[in-house]
Amino acid sequence: MTQHALLNNVHHKDLRIVTQRAARYGDDIMASPTFPAEFRNVQAHYPIVFHRTEQGEFVPLALFGFREKQNLFLGESGWDAPYIPLMVERVPFLIGRGPNSEQVIHVDLDSPRVSRTDGERVFLEHGGNSEFLDRMSSMLATIHQGLAATNPFVAALVENELLESFALDIQFRDGTQHRMTGFHTIREEKLANLAPEALGKLHQKGYLQAIFMVIASLAHFRDLIERASKLDAAAR
């Protein structure tokens, strides 16, 4: 359930946000949407794959696990990676539309991160913006621009037939097997055989770099399997 409210320094004067990372704060997620502008940071730690929505649109995702609710980066001491994708970091804030359809910050008051006693203060004592809020608001602006730039990127991938679905057969250390399906990735052969004009166009728009970031990110499947194996071993 979500209850979105326009953030303001009167109604939310005591609002605090818990920034700890734990399942009870909703961090038990298998993946998070991401966007080309943060691929460089995301590909350093997580596989980037594409999910096809029911509407047939492709959404780039940073992958944290193999199953629903499985976040292999989440441990006793929080999130075990130096970079957390912005769509996760932004919670419980989101961009909404104000009365004059201008961009405004909304807060999900039903988020388990919302508190009056713990966490980072959103507003200063007399209603000024805290540094935390300033950081969140610039993060939201980055996300807004990043997501807007995602559609043309994905459209270019589709136009060049650069996306293909893939199945990943995973053999865990204990011998158990898992087949992961339903995601798409870059068709590397197709990319290798693209005509120079098509490549040039992709490069011009900065898409080529993002494509290679996606390809490089797949190396992190090894890390993800390793984390899953350790978890299973510990659970036994």
Add this chain to the structure above:
Amino acid sequence: MPLPAEKIQELSGVDPRALPDSVLDSTRPLVLRGVAAHWPLVQAGLQGTRAAADYLLKYYRQATVGAFLGAPEIKGRFFYNQDLTGFNYRAVKVKLDTVLAEILRFEHDPNPGALYVGSTTIDTALPGFRAENDFDFGGRDPLASIWIGNRTRIAAHHDLPDNVACVAVGRRRFTLFPPEQLPNLYIGPLDFTPAGQAISLVDFHAPDLAKFPRFEEALRHSFVAELGPGDAIFIPSLWWHHIESLEPLNVLVNYWWRSAPAWMDTPMNTLFLAMMTVRDLPPEQRAAMKLMFDHYVFEPRPEDFAHIPPGARRMIGGFDADRARELRAFLLQRLNR
């Protein structure tokens, strides 16, 4: 009710290609008869409402505009609701062609719903329009806006910029008051307003003199003018003005500019902050602050600051864009607490 008002001084034959400084720097209202008679929009409007609407739509590129919609019961008077907790109209985002079509559809209805597209930036909504319909303001760089509606009334309010408002289509009645009529106009809330400016709570068509007795005094100091197609009015900064649009279709083009440099923020900010920080001080402290405001702001005398070497006077010596930047950074930091 009859207005015991003074007529505004009228000028004719003013050159629209070079509005004179004597008009634009005036501190009294002026009416400029026929100054825009040559505008194609004015000419189109003289042929009829349809021609005027068609002429406007020639420039329209489907940008969304803000509009006020009022029920027939409000009789064109955009105002608050009964207890001033809301408004008697709806503010919506619409297409201009839709609004114009609605205005024309109810053109012959004696009491249509009130429709008003106010304060719309011309270059955004009607790009190219000003190439044919414009004035020359010399070195000034005014904001040009267009106001389109049927029979409406905008409550008395004031604006900080100087204003030249030109009736292009229809007729408008302007009722003006000098700034000092403030206490006699019964101005409503400052921080909850229909369109950003505080308004008089007096209904000019039926003033409740039991509730607003000093309004009679305001009327004694009022200036009125009725403008037709091609006529313009100069409204000095901070003069109160009530505007009635009198025809089924009325189009106004207005120009706002400030004589002060752009880095000079609206002094209304200062007033609001002073209400928060000065008004409710203990009387002695407030008196001391009044003295300081006089000393530094309202009546500064050079001899009071002669003891500071000119190069060390900083703010006291005067502002420029960079000094304003410094103060802005300082205030932003101080206010954010």
